[in-house]
Amino acid sequence: MCGVVCFWRYGAGPGTVDPDEVLVTRDAMTRRGPDGAGTWTSDDRRVALAHRRLAIIGLGQQGHQPMACTPCHGPGRPAVISYNGEIYNYLQLRDELLERGHRFASGSDTEVLLHLFEDDGIAMVRRLRGMFAFALWDDASQELHLARDPLGIKPLYVADDGATLRVASQARALLSCASVDSTTDEAALAGLLVFGSVPEPHTAWRGIRALPAGSTLSIRPGGLRRLEQQQPLQALLRHDEHADAWHQDSAIADSFADTVRAHMVSDVEVGVFLSAGIDSTSILGLASEDSRTLRAMTLGFQEFAGTADDEVPVAKEVAGFYGAHHHAQRVTQRDFVSWLPSMLSDMDQPSIDGLNTWMIARVASSQGLKVALSGIGGDEFLGGYPSFLTVPSLVNRAAPLASIPGLGRALRLSSYPLLRWRMPKLAGALEYADTFAHGWLLRRAVLLPWELAGVLGRERAEHALAELSISQLLADALGPEPAGGLYSVAALEAGMYLRNQLLRDADWAGMAHSLEIRVPLADIRVVQAVASSLTARWVPPAGKQALARTPRPPLPLSVTGRRKTGFSVPMGQWATTLSDFGAWRKVPLLAHERCSWGRRWAYTLADTFGML
Numbered sequence: 119m120c121g122v123v124c125f126w127r128y129g130a131g132p133g134t135v136d137p138d139e140v141l142v143t144r145d146a147m148t149r150r151g152p153d154g155a156g157t158w159t160s161d162d163r164r165v166a167l168a169h170r171r172l173a174i175i176g177l178g179q180q181g182h183q184p185m186a187c188t189p190c191h192g193p194g195r196p197a198v199i200s201y202n203g204e205i206y207n208y209l210q211l212r213d214e215l216l217e218r219g220h221r222f223a224s225g226s227d228t229e230v231l232l233h234l235f236e237d238d239g240i241a242m243v244r245r246l247r248g249m250f251a252f253a254l255w256d257d258a259s260q261e262l263h264l265a266r267d268p269l270g271i272k273p274l275y276v277a278d279d280g281a282t283l284r285v286a287s288q289a290r291a292l293l294s295c296a297s298v299d300s301t302t303d304e305a306a307l308a309g310l311l312v313f314g315s316v317p318e319p320h321t322a323w324r325g326i327r328a329l330p331a332g333s334t335l336s337i338r339p340g341g342l343r344r345l346e347q348q349q350p351l352q353a354l355l356r357h358d359e360h361a362d363a364w365h366q367d368s369a370i371a372d373s374f375a376d377t378v379r380a381h382m383v384s385d386v387e388v389g390v391f392l393s394a395g396i397d398s399t400s401i402l403g404l405a406s407e408d409s410r411t412l413r414a415m416t417l418g419f420q421e422f423a424g425t426a427d428d429e430v431p432v433a434k435e436v437a438g439f440y441g442a443h444h445h446a447q448r449v450t451q452r453d454f455v456s457w458l459p460s461m462l463s464d465m466d467q468p469s470i471d472g473l474n475t476w477m478i479a480r481v482a483s484s485q486g487l488k489v490a491l492s493g494i495g496g497d498e499f500l501g502g503y504p505s506f507l508t509v510p511s512l513v514n515r516a517a518p519l520a521s522i523p524g525l526g527r528a529l530r531l532s533s534y535p536l537l538r539w540r541m542p543k544l545a546g547a548l549e550y551a552d553t554f555a556h557g558w559l560l561r562r563a564v565l566l567p568w569e570l571a572g573v574l575g576r577e578r579a580e581h582a583l584a585e586l587s588i589s590q591l592l593a594d595a596l597g598p599e600p601a602g603g604l605y606s607v608a609a610l611e612a613g614m615y616l617r618n619q620l621l622r623d624a625d626w627a628g629m630a631h632s633l634e635i636r637v638p639l640a641d642i643r644v645v646q647a648v649a650s651s652l653t654a655r656w657v658p659p660a661g662k663q664a665l666a667r668t669p670r671p672p673l674p675l676s677v678t679g680r681r682k683t684g685f686s687v688p689m690g691q692w693a694t695t696l697s698d699f700g701a702w703r704k705v706p707l708l709a710h711e712r713c714s715w716g717r718r719w720a721y722t723l724a725d726t727f728g729m730l
Contacts, residue, residue: 120183120202121147121170121287121629122274124253126262128341129281134163139295143284144168146291150202150629158184158198165255165262167200172632174204174489176226177385187232190220195257197235201228202287203250203272204636206380211245240265240334243348247380247642251329253285262337268349269495269640270318270331270617273466273625277326283337288466288626289321289328299325302729308582310729311573311720314470314564315619317591322467322727331617351613352597354645355605355652370661373647374668378404381491381638388636389413389487390442391478394432396662397493397502399677401638403669405491406440413485417478418448421688432676439674447481451692464630468723470564470716472623474687476630483631490633494620495640498611499648500661502682506607509557516551526552530568539712542566554606555592562615564720572707573721604652616640690715701725 123144125135137159144155151170159166169183186196205211208227211234216222220233227248234242235254240263243250249271254263264285266274275291277284277298286292293300303324306316318328329335332350337343378401382388390402392414405412414437418430430446437444461476475492482490497503513520520526526549534545543560546568550556560566567588570579595613596606621640628635638644648661666673702708702718702725724730 120172120200121150121291122200122202122251122253122285123147123166123168123287123291124200124255124262124264124283124285125166126255126283126337127164127281128262128283128337128339130340133281135159135166135282137166140166140168142294143286143291144170146294147286147288147629149632150287152632154182156183158186158200160255160257167198167253167255169200172488172634173386174634175208175383175385176224176228180224181226181228183228185226185228185232187229187236189236189258190233191236197232197254197256197258199228199232199235199252199254201231201250201252201254202274203248203252203267204383204634205230205246205248205250206383206641207245207247209383235263240336241348243267243334249636251287260339264329264335264337265348266329266331266333268332268351268354268642269612269621269645271621271625271637271640273622274329275321275326276329276335279325280341288629289323289326290466292326293323299323301325303585304578304582305585305587307574307724307729308570308579308586310468310724311565311570312559312563312567312586312588313614313618314716314720315622316467316469317586317614317618320586322729349642350597351617351645352609354642355609355612355649370647370651370664371668373641373644374400374665375404375407377638377641377644378491379408380641380643381636382408382410384489386488387413387486389415389482389485389490391482391490391492391635392416392433392437392442392444393493394429394436394677394680395493395496395682396666396673396677397496397500397639398491399433399436399673400665400669401491401493402436402442403440403671403673406442407670412440412442413487414442414444415478415481415485415490416444416446417474417481418446419688420448420450421691423448426681427686432680435676436674439671440669445481445485449477454687454692460630462726464626465723466626467622468720468727468729469619469623470719470723471619472627473689475623475635476627477687479628479631479633479635483633488632488634490628490635492624492635492637493639494624494635494637495612495616495644496662496665498616499608499639499645500665501604501608501652502662503607503611505558505561505611506604509554509561509607510603512547512551512560513554513557516548520548520551526550534568538569538707539710542569554603555589555596555610558607558610558614559588559592562610564716569707573705605649608652612645689719699726701730 151172153173154171157168167184184200186198188196205227208230251272251274275289277292306320309317416433422428530545537545550560624635699722702721
């Protein structure tokens, strides 16, 4: 895992990129790549690529970046790349390219990308299986290409002042450039308070935007640009109603085993984040089938010890069941308080989640690991959340009443003053039962849109919500042809919560400890295999049960029969220690004794990031 930097002075007239600015941006991401650093500058000094490297595949100088490659077929100027990620099918692609006459100087996946670009252009991203974000300069065409993987596992941020384009793997790294507009993005503030994270393409800062997941951005001299969605998530999720049921089940099981094998490819040791849930325990079981002795890490909390939320005992049992070395660390309130300043400074964009991932990544790094597998993605694609049952139930049952114009809003306006301290979401149940998107929002929202006026003031809340356009975000997540039912819930969970929160948090939290976090269940092969089962035929939690049956031997009953608890942090119990983070106390809605800590934490993060 690495840090990507690209600067291009594309505007007309004289001028070059500032080499000091390039280095400062690159080295702001040193922990993303402590194993090496490099820069490349064009002859006219108007283009610069830089890189920080965490060596995983192709150790030594053979994987050094930025990497340049001259064409293998005919004369031409080189293409140069700064790349972050892992391509799990790079060996197959390399074999194909060798058959076409390409010559390789290394065994790295980075070089495969350059040779593939020579043959297929930027459309090559459609052939990639993995997590990736890169900046590729084609010196022959004088064109810059930016790309991200379809699920949005790896980030890429862009700041454009109209003359110079600046690109980096972390949004905060771009803040080191004086010309980048660092004022608060009002849409991001609304997104943080409603969703608990900032939805792309927004960032906390007005002058920085995220390259949308699954897209490529190609820019020519003068700034002419072409943004294309190469692999929309909705297309991956679109199911085939005519697929044979037996073949589906077989393909799903095969995809689970295949994705874990692919994600184990590494030139360094790979560990496993192990909870007591089906996702991570199944990954451990499948990873152990190659007879390799694995290391598994589990996070426990002193407040949960001896309760049903304590994952340590079951995780320890499963580690023994599959012959893994197990390391469990119990986190205390004192640990949390001492780590919190570091967690907040490492957080690239505000998110109410991610602290747990930072803590378990710290454990993995302390064990000397550079790569760890995580179960992120299983709930979104295998129907693991309650939303897969509650959202369709709400919409299907309340649809007749919800379709009556004005009834839901009137009920919300009249009942909210009575319910806002105890059950604020109940006030909007009928109003938000009209569509799957609204039903999902009602379930997922931290603060409901109509509550923002009580937090930000009416004028600012209305402006921020208009800038955010929640309806458009949800429509984009669903895609042009929403199929309803489980498909809609999966598209929303994956396109909103997984992409904007869980995967982004895994990136910054892992990189804070120079740890690459791989997510086998957030793999396009898995998504394509399970997509055809996102119908009424496959009612949750059948997807999780299929996953649990895949390892040999299958998961023990202590896991499959356990109540789902989730990978949570006892923030409620620790809240009293956060006296320094009390901005929420001045807001009556948040200061009320019945207000949840999640709402207070979202506001606290907005204050910490200077957004208020």
